[in-house]
Amino acid sequence: MIRPEDFVEIPAGPFLLGMDYPDVAEPLRRLDQARCLGLGAVLAGTPGRWVDLPAYAIMPRMVTNGEYQEFWNARHPGDPTLALVDDPEIWEYVWSLHPLDQVRVPSPEAGLVLTESYAGCTSALDALVRSHAYEAQRQLLGHHLPPSEPGFDGLSRAVVRTYAVLRRGLARSIWRDEPLLDPGQIESLAGVSRDEVLQELGRVVVAIQERLPPGTAKKVPLLIVLDRLRIGLEAGDGIHLSAAEIFRPLFWADAAPRPSSTRSVGSLFSDAVKWSDLPVVGVSLYESAAFAAWLRISLGQPVLLANEAEYEKAFGWSLDGGELTAARKHIFPWQGRSPHDFNQWFSKDGSSIATFEARAKAYHKLLDDTARQIDGRSLHQGLGFGWQWTRERFDDRERKYIRFEHAGCLRRQVAGRTVFEYRDCTDQGCAFFAVRGAPYQLGGPGTVTRRFALYPLRGYAECGLRCVIGAAGEV
Amino acid sequence: MSQATCSVCTGTLVQTSPSTWECRTPDCVGGVQRFTCGFCRAPSFSLRKRSCINPDCRTHGLVREPCPTCNNFSVVTLDGISFCINRGCPAVAGSIGTCPICQTKSLIRTARYTVCVKSTCATLLKPVAFTSITTSPKPVAAPDKPAALAQKVTDRIAKPAASASPDPPSGNAAPDRTPAGPNGTATSKSDEAKPSTQTADDLDPWGMTRGIDLATIPQGPSASPSSPVPPPAAPVPPQTSPVPPIIAPAPPLLPPVPESAPASLATVPAPPVPVEPAPAGWGRPVVLPDQPPAPWPPVTPAQSVVSPAPSPAAPVVDQVASPRPADRLPDAPAPPPPGIAPAPPATPDPSAPEKPDLAAELRRAATASDIEHAWEFLLRTVLANDEQELAPIVLVFGLAGSGKSTYLTMLGEILTHGAGKYHFPYPGVAVRSLHVDTLVDEHLGPATPAELRARLRRRIRDLCFDFAEKNYNEFLVNGAWVPATVRETGGEAAHSFFLLSELIQGGAVLGRIVTIETSGEDFQEVLRRLGTTRNADELESPLHRVLYRLVDAATGIAVLLDPGSHDNDQQYSGLLRIIKEEIEPRAAHALAKTVDARLAAGVKAGAAATEPGATATFAAAVLDETERKRREELAARERRALAEQLREAQSSLAATASSHQALAAFAARHGPFMAEIEQLARTSVPELAAQADSLFAEHGRNAGSWIRFYQALLKHLANREAFEKILDLRVEVAMGRSREAGGLVKRILDEQGLPDTGQITEQFLARWKGRPTGRRFERLRHLALVVTKSDRHPIVYPPSDYPKFKLPMCWTHLAALEAYLGLLGGGMRYYNATAIGYAVQRGHQYGPGPGNSFTPVNIVEPLLDVLLAEAV
The missing domain is CATH 3.40.50.300 (P-loop containing nucleotide triphosphate hydrolases)
Incomplete structure (x- = not known):
């Protein structure tokens, strides 16, 4: 169980967001040049900007499978027969935090960029279902059909009907009141038996599998969800489904701790790291935000996903005091304790993180070696253990932190430096969300300044989450 | 039956059993019968040559004899030791360990070294001496088993197509034929890749005869028309002379020679220029579109x-x-x-x-x-x-x-x-x-x-x-x-x-x-x-x-x-x-130029090359090994040259009158030689200096005294023992320069942070002063x-x-x-x-x-x- 006292406190104050290559410590620059690491290329997108942050406390490690499982199996406080994640309120809440309007999604299969509309969604679960329907259409048809379009034929009808069944089945988790099915969905579901639905579901699955390279089906989220839908329809009454079963983390075989992922399981006699101690991956932004919401209720603290600056300050800024100089900024969490660069720890010899996970001792040593020390406490898994969702959107129109150059950006002078007030990027025009940290396998070195952007309605095998307690979480 | 292409004759190989093939070309150099090579997996192990004939195989050219124990063609000889490389052979079962490079149980221990036999290992069949994998100090290499020998074997494996096959050609095999490439097209080692004719430098790779027969040597930088070849110069005098030369008139007759360098080297540009110069002419200003382009030479x-x-x-x-x-x-x-005006461009008509x-x-x-x-x-x-x-x-x-x-x-x-x-x-x-x-x-x-x-x-x-x-x-x-x-x-x-x-x-x-x-x-x-x-x-x-x-x-x-x-x-x-x-x-040529330049500037081989530890390097080992041979060759040449020069000097001196003009004429022709042997004689025959002193004291420093002194000197050298002594000294001086150049090779490689692979040293020794081909x-x-x-x-x-x-x-x-x-x-x-x-x-x-x-x-x-x- 996560406790508030486990969180590592980071005091308020300005720090250097990003880093300019000339400010990198000389030994690291020499190493970079000698080994062609590409540090300059990695830092180029995030030049140094002094920003101000209020105090906050950050989780000492990424959220684990065990912790996430606790959330996913939690019962509703008002109705013990209901799983917490089947309560539409939690999904409405996270949707209100991070609403999506339109998303432009590339469709390499069709050579198109398609626009997905989430304007009518009332909860994150509804958006997740719609997102899967869009993807199935892209995969099978090469384009999108408006879900309300009546009169489909053949495969397109099967696709629409399959996702209409899914949406109807999750209705109790998506809407508080009555289902808001589209006229087309209502029409397509009229008088259809469970067997017919299962038959069409089978057609859709086979059609999608035929378009995939052999051996890849088990890793495709679309098929994983459809398979769970099949199991749900076969096991239950053929109508009602549980969000806990359908949208649990991608690589969990079921809600019980029996993962099907490549990550090691661990057992009583195994030397492998226990599955419950490994970071949870394969959860979407909304599922991550839902976890934070649950933690907020459980701990009674303003818990949120970390934002970009909070992550970077925790892992890259020296809190030892002193002047506001770039020398206090570290691009690796272990900088100052160890001269190594990212690849000296991660993916050095062509291995994968699984080699560490198979040996608990080596894994924990890696955790300790790559941790950041703050006041005698360790912040683990800052780099190399996976991307981490942030609550911020990624503005693809921005390069090199030009947001701080806007006149509207609040600033003040501190010790002769211009310090900007840091604000989360919440522009709804930006459909992607920023992730920080770095996976084990990455092109170029992982640094605490490095950013990437992910589509928020999917879980990824290399992305987990971490929460903070801070003023921004107070409602 | 499957078919494949013969690596040698590009003919058809027909599979006769799961592991045997036959070449349909009757006179194929690789023989008729082939086996699947255990290393490259190609049907290229020739029964006739007892080796793999696939040029891309890492064991190409390595002779494998039948093993009496396991009955496979798997006995190889490396560094004088024969052993079976079949890991399944009972004969080596007890001596197999794990290779530290490929982490496979494929390291065979022989009497003197270990060797990995895994086909994909980077150190395949490279003998590793025990000294390099254990911490106990051991002599680096016994005199009779220099590291060079092991390296040669390794190099032969490492560059199969470059080196001649170690086994003699059998049957009607043409020794200069090269196995076919991967596409089956037969090729031959042309003279472009290897010099076919023996040059003066091949006989004298250290360039010791440059002062004698420069005309036969390919022209180096000093031989370009803009810097004419200097006249044959005297061999190098000893660098230090404890006593001033006895022959006072001689120095004005000699061309100015930089100390410690032969005259022929004096024209080499000054060091350090370890690498070829960067290209010039591409930092030119941008030609704007409105500028007329330069006249274009006609294309042939x-x-x-x-x-x-x-x-x-x-x-x-x-x-x-x-x-x-x-x-x-x-x-x-x-x-x-240089020095010749280029022909005018062939675009004379501006219209x-x-x-x-x-x-x-x-x-x-x-x-x-x-x-x-x-x-x-x-x-x-x-x-x-x-x-x-x-x-x-x-x-x-x-x-x-x-x-x-x-x-x-x-x-x-x-x-x-x-x-x-x-x-x-x-x-x-x-x-x-x-x-x-x-x-x-x-x-x-x-x-x-x-x-x-x-x-x-x-x-x-x-x-x-x-x-x-x-x-x-x-x-x-x-x-x-x-x-x-x-x-x-x-x-x-x-x-x-x-x-x-x-x-x-x-x-x-x-x-x-x-x-x-x-x-x-x-x-x-x-x-x-x-x-x-x-x-x-x-x-x-x-x-x-x-x-x-x-x-x-x-x-x-x-x-x-x-x-x-x-x-x-x-x-x-x-x-x-x-x-x-x-x-x-x-x-190799670029390295030789650098060594030349440094020798010309009097740069000595660095201490690093002569420290005790440095002598264990491959470069030093190769130099030691080749020194004896070179010394013998040099001594034979020097013996002939010295005898000839003595004869000529004696006959000239016999015809020289006791006059200044006659002495000047004699010195013009034999001055450098006489100065050299005088200095050599001083170190070997101390009493000669006393004789000279008494001679000049008695008769004064006139032409007659000099001629008498020369006669005494030549007469002394007519003695066999004295002749041998002078010859030894002369060879020693020349070999000293050789060692200096050898040390420079190592030093230059060290300075540039380049690995001394042995191949570069061998190439250097073989091609120094040669023409890049x-x-x-x-x-x-x-x-x-x-x-x-x-x-x-x-x-x-x-x-x-x-x-x-x-x-x-x-x-x-x-x-x-x-x-x-x-x-x-x-x-x-x-x-x-x-x-x-x-x-x-x-x-x-x-x-x-x-x-x-x-x-x-x-x-x-x-x-x-x-x-x-x-x-x-």
Whole structure:
């Protein structure tokens, strides 16, 4: 169980967001040049900007499978027969935090960029279902059909009907009141038996599998969800489904701790790291935000996903005091304790993180070696253990932190430096969300300044989450 | 029954059992019966030769005898020890350990060393002495078993095609025949690769006879017409003389000789110049379009790409005579010797349209393809400056799936936006658009026919503002990869084209990036043929001919490696081997020039080379081993020379009258010789000095005294014992210089941080002062191994270790190649690269994220590092 006292406190104050290559410590620059690491290329997108942050406390490690499982199996406080994640309120809440309007999604299969509309969604679960329907259409048809379009034929009808069944089945988790099915969905579901639905579901699955390279089906989220839908329809009454079963983390075989992922399981006699101690991956932004919401209720603290600056300050800024100089900024969490660069720890010899996970001792040593020390406490898994969702959107129109150059950006002078007030990027025009940290396998070195952007309605095998307690979480 | 192609005769091999094959060519050098080689898995183990005849096999040429225990052809002899390399053989079962390199139980322990027999191990069959793998101090090498011997065996394995087979040819085998290449085309070791005639330097690799028979020695830098060969000079006098010379009149008669260096070396430019000079002429100002282009020298049709190929008997370009001959157009006329005015350009009529010759030639060459026209046009216009020197060309080379198109797209994107968007640590470097029409107007004139213009346009595109911009905006930024380049099948569509970009810095052209966008299959085909084809015209496809020429003309090659491919090692080991063999002579020659220069400047071999520990190095071992032989040869030559000189001096002295004029005439002819033997005699016959003193005291320092002294000296040397003593001293002086030069080899390699692989030392010893004979890759100085897709495949870090772990066959060539390129002023670089930084899983596949999340790593560096190194 996560406790508030486990969180590592980071005091308020300005720090250097990003880093300019000339400010990198000389030994690291020499190493970079000698080994062609590409540090300059990695830092180029995030030049140094002094920003101000209020105090906050950050989780000492990424959220684990065990912790996430606790959330996913939690019962509703008002109705013990209901799983917490089947309560539409939690999904409405996270949707209100991070609403999506339109998303432009590339469709390499069709050579198109398609626009997905989430304007009518009332909860994150509804958006997740719609997102899967869009993807199935892209995969099978090469384009999108408006879900309300009546009169489909053949495969397109099967696709629409399959996702209409899914949406109807999750209705109790998506809407508080009555289902808001589209006229087309209502029409397509009229008088259809469970067997017919299962038959069409089978057609859709086979059609999608035929378009995939052999051996890849088990890793495709679309098929994983459809398979769970099949199991749900076969096991239950053929109508009602549980969000806990359908949208649990991608690589969990079921809600019980029996993962099907490549990550090691661990057992009583195994030397492998226990599955419950490994970071949870394969959860979407909304599922991550839902976890934070649950933690907020459980701990009674303003818990949120970390934002970009909070992550970077925790892992890259020296809190030892002193002047506001770039020398206090570290691009690796272990900088100052160890001269190594990212690849000296991660993916050095062509291995994968699984080699560490198979040996608990080596894994924990890696955790300790790559941790950041703050006041005698360790912040683990800052780099190399996976991307981490942030609550911020990624503005693809921005390069090199030009947001701080806007006149509207609040600033003040501190010790002769211009310090900007840091604000989360919440522009709804930006459909992607920023992730920080770095996976084990990455092109170029992982640094605490490095950013990437992910589509928020999917879980990824290399992305987990971490929460903070801070003023921004107070409602 | 399966069939395969014989590696030797290119005939048909027919499988007669799961492991045996028969060659259908009756007189095949490899014999009729073949087995599947356990190392390369090809049907290439020849029963007749008892060795694998596949030139790409890592055991090529290594004789394997039958093992009496396991009954396999698996007994090899390395460093004098025979043992079975079959890991399943009971005879070696008790002596097998785990190899520290490949982590396989394949390390066989013999009486003196251990050796790994795993076919994919980087240290395959390289004997490792116990001393190097244990901590207990042991003598490095016994005198009778020098490390050189082991290294020779290793080198023989490492460069199978370069060295002659150790076993004598059997039957009607021609000793100079080379096994066929991978495509089955028989080749022969031509004289281009190895000198066929013995030169004076072969007899005297240390150049000790240069003062005697310079006329027979290939001309070095000092022999160019602008710096005439000095007259035969006297051998080197001892560097220190405890007593002033007795012969006072002699010094004015001698030419001024720098101390510690022979006269012939005095004309060598001063050191230190360890590497070849960087090309000149490419930092010239940008030629603005409104400036008239310089007159264009006429193209010799017979040497044009679109006309018949250059004669294979073309004279070898001498690196020494022309400092940068390789940077000249292949067909350009050789520069006139220094001091001779160049012929005026053949464009005297200013009213005529400029450069009509090239346009006319391109139009006339109806048989040539578009791509050849384009290459010819680029070669004569964009790539050559006014002096017909070629710009540095960096070729991006990659097999199918290596990510060439994406790489080139990001390269153009980064060059376009520079530091404004990406990391671009090249201040002042900018890119300039190159439009084909503008180039045609500039070089062929505005009257160029539309048809020719169109043909060029479809084959030449701007890298940055056309190719990259289109691909970036159409694909990458939309989350899709750049589609794989389609292989051309002869239709209308031009899928293969040149990509061109011009980099400028400070108003001058820094360099031009010229590479070709074509399918990986085409690269693969050319790669396969590079080893077996010595002339581009032998290739059938015009595209392949152009690719071949481009590889040959490249200053740098960036090889893109797909880490997910399992064929890289097999595919590229042949290329690296060929490059190594071809540039070996150039590298040895460059080293020799540096040693020459330092000796001329009196730079002694560094202490590092003579410290006790340093003597254990391979360079020292080779030098020690060869010293005895060289000393014998030198002593024989010196004996003849000394006897002859004594005879001549005696007869001259007998006819010399006691007059100043007669003495001056004698000194003019024999002065240096007499001065030398006087000094040598002083150290060996102390009483001679006393005799001289008494002679001059008695008769004064007049001509008669000198003549009497000379007579006494010559008479003394007529004594056999004295003669031998003087001869020994003379040889010792010469050998001292040799040792000094040998030490310098080691020192120069140390200074440049280059590995002493042994091969470079051997090459140096064999070719010092020789003429570089390599005809291919004449401009190549830089090689970059770029491992792409490092965001999706586990990397090896640091990247320089990649060949060691992933390309064991290539690795056997890379150490030597690195040293050779370093000696030529370039180098070898390794990069882990990624075009976008991280590819995200989308459905079942991975794709790029949003455009502004890209963090391209090591995309421009492999090319600009080369161009900047060349521009400095």
